[in-house]
Amino acid sequence: MSITPSEPVTDSHAPMAWTTSIATLALEKLRLGISIDQDEQNRLGLDISDDDLEISGSELDAIGAVAIEFESLSDASEISLNDLFENDTEPVRSAIRDSFPTLIAIKREMVPPLNLPDFKQASVNLSSIKKHYEIAGRRGLNPKIVEEAQKVCLELLDHLDKQRPST
Amino acid sequence: MPSSWQVECLIARMRSLQNDIIRVKYKDHPYLNEPDTVYDALLAVVQARLEKVESLNKVYSVQQKTIPQSMFNSAAEELERISEVFNYADRVDSARIPFEILRSLSWVANYLFKEECPTIVRLDPDYNYSIASWRRIFQKKKWQKEWQETAGRVHSTGQPPTILLLGFPSPDAGSILMHALAAHEFGHEFAYKWNDEINNVHKEIIAVILDQYNQRLQDYIRGQIHTRRESLGDVYEVRARYVFVLIHRIADKWLKEIFSDLVAARLVGPAFLAAFDRILLGPGKVSDKYPPSSLRRDLVKQYLKTILPAVAEDPVWKPLLNGSAESSSTSDELYRIMGEVFKSIPDRLISILRRVPSPLLQINGTELPLLISQMEDHIENLAPPSVPLKVGNEIDEANKFWLLMYGAWHFRLSNHFAEFEKRYGWIDEPGKAEIVLGNLLLHSLQSLELRHQWSTRN
Numbered sequence: 001m002s003i004t005p006s007e008p009v010t011d012s013h014a015p016m017a018w019t020t021s022i023a024t025l026a027l028e029k030l031r032l033g034i035s036i037d038q039d040e041q042n043r044l045g046l047d048i049s050d051d052d053l054e055i056s057g058s059e060l061d062a063i064g065a066v067a068i069e070f071e072s073l074s075d076a077s078e079i080s081l082n083d084l085f086e087n088d089t090e091p092v093r094s095a096i097r098d099s100f101p102t103l104i105a106i107k108r109e110m111v112p113p114l115n116l117p118d119f120k121q122a123s124v125n126l127s128s129i130k131k132h133y134e135i136a137g138r139r140g141l142n143p144k145i146v147e148e149a150q151k152v153c154l155e156l157l158d159h160l161d162k163q164r165p166s167t
Numbered sequence: 168m169p170s171s172w173q174v175e176c177l178i179a180r181m182r183s184l185q186n187d188i189i190r191v192k193y194k195d196h197p198y199l200n201e202p203d204t205v206y207d208a209l210l211a212v213v214q215a216r217l218e219k220v221e222s223l224n225k226v227y228s229v230q231q232k233t234i235p236q237s238m239f240n241s242a243a244e245e246l247e248r249i250s251e252v253f254n255y256a257d258r259v260d261s262a263r264i265p266f267e268i269l270r271s272l273s274w275v276a277n278y279l280f281k282e283e284c285p286t287i288v289r290l291d292p293d294y295n296y297s298i299a300s301w302r303r304i305f306q307k308k309k310w311q312k313e314w315q316e317t318a319g320r321v322h323s324t325g326q327p328p329t330i331l332l333l334g335f336p337s338p339d340a341g342s343i344l345m346h347a348l349a350a351h352e353f354g355h356e357f358a359y360k361w362n363d364e365i366n367n368v369h370k371e372i373i374a375v376i377l378d379q380y381n382q383r384l385q386d387y388i389r390g391q392i393h394t395r396r397e398s399l400g401d402v403y404e405v406r407a408r409y410v411f412v413l414i415h416r417i418a419d420k421w422l423k424e425i426f427s428d429l430v431a432a433r434l435v436g437p438a439f440l441a442a443f444d445r446i447l448l449g450p451g452k453v454s455d456k457y458p459p460s461s462l463r464r465d466l467v468k469q470y471l472k473t474i475l476p477a478v479a480e481d482p483v484w485k486p487l488l489n490g491s492a493e494s495s496s497t498s499d500e501l502y503r504i505m506g507e508v509f510k511s512i513p514d515r516l517i518s519i520l521r522r523v524p525s526p527l528l529q530i531n532g533t534e535l536p537l538l539i540s541q542m543e544d545h546i547e548n549l550a551p552p553s554v555p556l557k558v559g560n561e562i563d564e565a566n567k568f569w570l571l572m573y574g575a576w577h578f579r580l581s582n583h584f585a586e587f588e589k590r591y592g593w594i595d596e597p598g599k600a601e602i603v604l605g606n607l608l609l610h611s612l613q614s615l616e617l618r619h620q621w622s623t624r625n
Contacts, residue, residue: 014241014245015308015309017237017244018241018242018244018309020241021219021237021241024238025226025238026313028226029544032226034258047229048225048226053220081408084407084408084411085385085407085411086377098413100408104408104409107404155237157241158237159239161237
């Protein structure tokens with residue numbers, strides 16, 4: 001920590017944005033792998049192999065991390081203002097508090113009424129995708145929940161992107 | 168949406184950064200392998216991102232789709248973040264760096280934190296002094312995996328090894344007296360180490376704010392809304408949540424700064440304020456990260472009056488503790504509220520601070536002025552002030568580092584300094600006397616460590 005203030009040049013949402021990007025990449029690989037099997041890929045002459053579509057450890061971790069973040073965002077959005085500013089209520093857990101800047105970033109960009117993405121469902125979807133892949137790979141994975149989860153990830157990325165400080 | 172050309176440019180930039188890190192890694196430097204650990208960890212971070220961008224490019228382009236702009240921007244941001252961190256480590260070989268001080272600082276850090284703390288230095292183009300742990304830098308950036316893989320074996324604490332990064336202000340790279348600020352910087356490392364206890368104090372601060380300042384907060388929130396948008400309720404809600412986040416952030420940052428100030432006060436007394444005033448000219452600006460310097464000064468004075476009343480009353484330190492005619496008022500109501508709440512902070516931190524070994528407290532009240540007087544006599548006669556410090560007494564040898572720093576600044580701010588300048592004909596050579604004082608201090612610090620090694624081996 002320096003003695004005098006030095007403004008950071010990069011954005012505080014950057015780590016979350018990058019993790020969400022990796023999770024979105026993983027979901028895109030799953031989506032592609034589910035929708036077209038290897039024979040179809042060969043027939044279409046797509047220059048992509050099963051190895052290219054394999055989800056790495058770091059990508060699975062990213063899916064898990066974004067699932068947790070979505071859960072925190074959902075919990076954060078359910079806390080009423082009264083609870084926030086009332087001394088008698090239990091202090092807000094730091095994990096949920098850490099999500100508030102992201103929540104504020106999203107709400108700032110929205111035109112009222114503020115209809116947030118369904119973070120709760122997205123969290124459930126991502127957790128289920130991760131669990132499924134760890135046991136059985138992409139075989140049998142429901143493409144609809146992959147798409148829905150990816151949609152929310154991209155929404156979050158768009159909101160975070162708008163918060164990026166301009167250079 | 169980014170074109171394939173733009174994606175190609177991003178990949179090229181990532182490869183250029185890799186090459187630049189490799190180039191700097193193979194430059195000559197006087198360290199063992201500490202900088203290499205940092206460069207290798209950064210290379211691992213770049214490589215991981217490069218692989219993801221290449222994979223992203225392949226997965227989307229094979230479908231003839233463009234990568235979403237937000238994902239491209241996120242990757243570009245990662246490149247910027249890595250470059251920013253690399254800037255901390257690409258000037259570690261400057262000939263102007265006083266490498267002689269590193270060993271002493273590293274020795275003191277080893278003693279305080281009970282782990283090996285090898286050190287590298289950078290010259291800060293801004294007039295700034297900093298000490299940070301590379302392990303913590305990587306953790307804050309969420310790159311801990313790469314640090315752990317590169318830095319090697321994990322301690323019994325469960326943490327991988329660290330390397331300290333010292334930042335010196337480039338114009339005053341040779342100033343040894345500046346290192347009194349190390350006391351404050353080490354305070355931040357303590358705050359990180361004792362995060363749970365600091366968090367408990369944080370909760371107490373928030374409880375006080377919500378209990379006693381709730382109405383003022385609500386007025387502040389309402390006063391910040393400058394819109395006639397139809398859904399005022401929604402705007403208020405967003406604003407209120409923002410203020411909630413802000414009070415937590417300010418409480419967190421200010422608490423750590425003040426904690427570090429009080430750690431410094433325990434280690435080196437008011438001497439760190441002298442070095443602090445060199446860096447932060449004038450009253451400074453209050454912000455979310457930094458409390459007003461008048462508040463910091465008042466709290467250090469308050470704390471010293473409690474634990475070291477004789478030091479607080481020493482007339483030599485008066486200009487530092489009373490400050491200049493700076494105003495402590497701020498126009499922002501939120502900072503005013505925080506300022507009022509923080510007045511009770513030293514009492515809340517007292518039990519945590521007791522864990523920091525204080526050489527000034529270990530000396531008997533009447534012995535300190537005598538010791539300082541002996542040290543000043545030595546300085547006046549161009550002898551190292553370490554000579555009066557006995558080896559093997561109740562004060563741990565590494566902790567005598569702070570006594571030397573205290574003594575040197577005491578001399579610098581006393582009447583003796585003007586006499587010192589006059590005696591050796593340095594009145595016409597501004598700065599020379601302070602350089603000589605710094606050299607005597609450096610010699611003393613090195614001698615201290617050598618004496619310690621000698622006594623432990625014999």
